[in-house]
Amino acid sequence: MTAQDSATAPTSITVGAPVRRAGAPSPRGTLFAALGVLSFSLTFPSTAWALESFGPWSMVSLRLLVAALLAGVFLWRGRVPFPDRAHWAGFAVVIGGVMIGFPVLTTLALGTATTSHAAVVVGLLPLTTAVFAAVRTRRRPSRAFWAAALAGAAVVVAFTVQQSGGALTRADLYLFGALLLCAAGYTEGGRLSGLMPGWHVVGWALVLCVPLALVGALLGLSLEPWHLTVHGVAGLLWVASASTFLGLYLWYRGMAAIGVARASQLQLAQPLATLVWSVLLLGEHLSPAAPVAAAGVLVCIAVTQRARS
Template structure:
């Protein structure tokens, strides 16, 4: 927040023309200097109100980002539900289609301004990573991986995003940054190898590529939040996906075998489309814009642990002891990375 100018500096000092006689008001103010004193408190009042509202705005931004993270934490269990009735390609493109249709209604109803032409290439990068690549690859991975396993691996996302942002801006991360990032990556790799019997599975490869794509999408979306609102970033990115979502869903439904929609499959599909893809991202980017990227992104530390909890409550999965331990180890590494960047 920029420092407010002083009352004198902002108002200036009025100097009468040479030879002019002071009027009655000037004479009165000279006799009673206190009469002009209220001007300073009146000018300082907006600064005081701004200072008081800043913490409230920051708290509101953190709350919005945290709600977005809660939405994200349900993504893998909901995706697993959707796979009960749809194939991975059908689930992905139906999810994208539903989210894009809802976003079209949203931007039309609220008359969300269209981003400038210079923003569209970066909106495309954000959409291709967060709204297409990550959902498709993680859905493919969940055919063979448990949601708990996927949650731990994808827990590296904040580290991957921080690394992408550093490379994107030309920054030179410190040794502490690299040490913590490599330690977090080593913990996840060790966990994946332990769970898969010593060799990475196809699901792990899908999750690894999904991390890279989503990191690029998150970073570019967060960068756009400095110029656009969260609703603009999410809404228009999804609207731009419609030309891909419509034929993609039609082809996938026609060619991919499926068991037919079940209650779980429909509920899971509706959640990943409306809850994760639209509502969650809108809350997330809004929180980033209000509280600042550095502060609001801290809330994502809780996502892997929340997903582990949902995998037990909603899917009845049995957690190995290594899953929560690795998630906590990654959380510590992320905290060290973020502290080294501030």
């Protein structure tokens, strides 16, 4: 991303641009959000890989530091000014929910739960984000949208619970806490991305995490056992560069273009994609019901993308 890109980016993601009616689907915005979801779908498997080399606190802190280094380079090259004071509260919500809360809680959960079980968080995240967005932005999606969103959430939850055998574990408290924090952070980040380029939001949120992440990394590496493996390093690099930096940039840019509620429903496909990656990368077993669930989810996504606000 160059300085020239940063100068032109706000125009392409501004909410309510006069050339498009409010709530209208944007193919480009949908593509950005979908690519963000694809990046996110590898987060749980790559986190499981990273935990082979690092403890949970070390991994989360190093993840933030690597992502913040990338973000800092882009901000410096783009000569991006520090956010205005009026946006500080919004950035605090993004940092607390997306940059710190969700990674910490899901990493702790993955210490005892499988990625298949953890996927239930993402299964409920689209609906929770849509609710947060409706309250925060006071834009009310149609009844058809809510019906499809509820149906999609029900399909995903039923499938992921069946996949994990229906067992509840202590990790569920971490997962549901991560769900609420992430939904709030997504909503506020989507709102900020309508006021500035999405990569500015992601970049500054990451950079502002550096002091806390640095302390966490030093303490974690000194108190937790760690040993470098190919899987561990690859997993850490993915969650830092792709999930935390690039994925969030694509996600926020997509949300700014098509709306937080509509973009959130694309994440209905994320648990199923995560389960596929879990089979391919971690050797977990996929239920025969997966194709049926995938078809149901795709129908629900299509309805939410066509529904008016």
